[in-house]
Amino acid sequence: MSIFLIFTATAVGTYLIRISGIVLLSNPEKLPPRLRRALGLVAPTAMGAIVVNSLFLDEGQWRAFGAWHLAAAAAVGVALWKRSSGWAMSLGAAAFALLLVAGL
Amino acid sequence: MTSHQPEFDSAGQERGAANGGPVLGIGRLQWADAWAGLKAIAPLMPGSVAFGLAFGALVSATGISPWTGIYASATVVGGASQISVIESIRAGAPAVIAIVTALIINARFALYSAALGPVFASFPRRWKLGLAHLMTDQAAVVALQRADDYPDPVRRRWFVVGSALPFVVVWIMGTVAGVVAGPIIPDAWQIGFIVPLMFIAVMVPTLRRSEDVVALGVTGVVVLLSRGLPFGLNVLVGIVSGITVGTLWAEWIDARRRRRGQHVDNVAEAAEHEAGGGM
Numbered sequence: 001m002s003i004f005l006i007f008t009a010t011a012v013g014t015y016l017i018r019i020s021g022i023v024l025l026s027n028p029e030k031l032p033p034r035l036r037r038a039l040g041l042v043a044p045t046a047m048g049a050i051v052v053n054s055l056f057l058d059e060g061q062w063r064a065f066g067a068w069h070l071a072a073a074a075a076v077g078v079a080l081w082k083r084s085s086g087w088a089m090s091l092g093a094a095a096f097a098l099l100l101v102a103g104l
Numbered sequence: 105m106t107s108h109q110p111e112f113d114s115a116g117q118e119r120g121a122a123n124g125g126p127v128l129g130i131g132r133l134q135w136a137d138a139w140a141g142l143k144a145i146a147p148l149m150p151g152s153v154a155f156g157l158a159f160g161a162l163v164s165a166t167g168i169s170p171w172t173g174i175y176a177s178a179t180v181v182g183g184a185s186q187i188s189v190i191e192s193i194r195a196g197a198p199a200v201i202a203i204v205t206a207l208i209i210n211a212r213f214a215l216y217s218a219a220l221g222p223v224f225a226s227f228p229r230r231w232k233l234g235l236a237h238l239m240t241d242q243a244a245v246v247a248l249q250r251a252d253d254y255p256d257p258v259r260r261r262w263f264v265v266g267s268a269l270p271f272v273v274v275w276i277m278g279t280v281a282g283v284v285a286g287p288i289i290p291d292a293w294q295i296g297f298i299v300p301l302m303f304i305a306v307m308v309p310t311l312r313r314s315e316d317v318v319a320l321g322v323t324g325v326v327v328l329l330s331r332g333l334p335f336g337l338n339v340l341v342g343i344v345s346g347i348t349v350g351t352l353w354a355e356w357i358d359a360r361r362r363r364r365g366q367h368v369d370n371v372a373e374a375a376e377h378e379a380g381g382g383m
Contacts, residue, residue: 001199004172006189009199010206011179017210019236021217022224029370031218037354038347040374041319042212043241044311045346046184047303048320049339050191052327055300060195060331072300079308085151088305096297 067104071096134262137254141266144250148242151306152271153278155183158298160282165295166190170283177279181240181272185209187299188339195336205340216244219375223247223264226257235261238268240275248372315357319350 001009021031055072056063063069075092082088127135156177163173168190176186185206192202216239224232239247246267254260289295311317323346330338358368 003168003189003193004175006193006199006202007172007176007180007186009203010185010189010210011176013203013207014180014182014185014210014213015237017207018213018217018239019233020214021219021221022232022236024221031215033358034351034355036215036218036374037315037358038351039212039215041315041347041350041354042209042215042343043184044307044316044320045323045343045350046188046209046212047307048323048346049327049342050184050188051300051303051307052324052342053191053336053339054296056328057331067294068297068300071297072304075301075304076308079304083309085305085309088308089151089154089301092301092305093298096294096301100292100294 067096067099070104071099133259137259137262138266141246141250141263141268142270144246144263145242145267145271148246149271149274152240152242152275153281155302155306156275156278156280157282157285158302159183159186160279160284161286161289161295162187162190162282162299163279164283164286166194173283174276174279177276178272180206180210181237181275182206182210182213183275184303191339192336197335197337201335201337201340205336205343208340208343212241213239213244215375216241216248219248219372220244223251223260227261231261235264235268238265238272240268240271243268243271244375248375313354315350315354318353319346322346322349 051072055068071092074095075088078091079085079088126132159177160170160173163170163176176189177183180186188209189202189206192205197205217236220239224235227235243264247264250263251260254263286295307320311320323342326345327338327342330341332338333341361368
């Protein structure tokens with residue numbers, strides 16, 4: 001299947017998910033509690049899985065320790081300290097650039 | 105001597121001079137409501153542009169057609185799932201695994217959709233069908249937080265479209281900029297780092313609940329332990345494991361809160377918390 005069709009199938013499935021509650025559910029409290037809790041955990045687990053997979057692994061093998069890990073640690077620290085996406089993004093990128101310039 | 109008698113709309117607000125003749129067939133009050141929606145979401149737009157840039161650059165670096173990347177941003181409107189599709193393909197995964205992984209990541213939209221049901225209930229069907237496509241994490245939370253300010257459903261739907269539509273437009277524009285700039289970015293810059301950096305920046309500031317931390321920890325450990333699985337399935341296995349353990353943990357925490365008479369989130373509150381991160 002071409003990547004165009006994969007994105008098309010993803011778009012159709014995502015739209016059906018987006019429309020599900022708006023069309024079918026007049027009372028959101030009818031959502032089963034277990035399903036509600038599970039859906040509430042999708043964002044942190046999905047993003048966490050992508051972070052860990054791209055940060056520590058490179059095509060299935062361990063990524064050599066270096067600028068990626070150090071800059072990511074700096075970004076996590078800033079994100080926890082400032083509770084701001086903008087600060088974490090800016091300072092994480094700046095740290096990464098400095099580490100690359102330093103030859104790491 | 106005559107006194108000015110102000111007109112009021114169904115929401116009880118003064119129409120005043122803002123409600124003159126229509127512009128482009130749309131009433132001035134509706135333009136004003138859409139503008140209010142735009143102002144409400146404007147502080148979140150730089151993040152949308154940056155995320156779009158990151159996705160566009162990744163598309164370019166992977167050798168995927170720029171038009172396919174832009175098409176994905178316009179039709180899926182979910183950055184994390186779009187990146188997961190590319191990562192799955194790079195790992196050589198079959199199409200079905202790429203699609204299922206992306207849809208599990210986008211399952212969070214079901215929570216917003218459930219919470220938005222009452223907000224959109226009085227909208228015409230064509231509006232519901234159109235606005236549903238525009239419901240990003242950020243647009244959903246703005247709609248949920250401001251719905252009570254617009255008891256008139258006509259005014260509310262213009263507020264919602266004013267916040268949701270421009271947010272998607274800048275997301276697509278960011279993607280275009282990324283695919284254009286991608287080829288001129290040197291390899292030495294290691295642009296791929298923007299993927300973990302972007303998700304760290306979006307996710308970490310929202311981590312406050314213990315169930316989030318537990319689910320995230322389990323996900324990370326499982327992703328690494330199952331790294332030998334084919335087709336990049338370790339990502340999907342990690343997500344499902346984290347959600348499962350995190351849900352059980354959340355049920356235990358909620359039961360303890362109830363025993364102590366403490367507050368437990370309803371669906372709308374859970375959706376607003378969920379929308380603190382993601383795209």
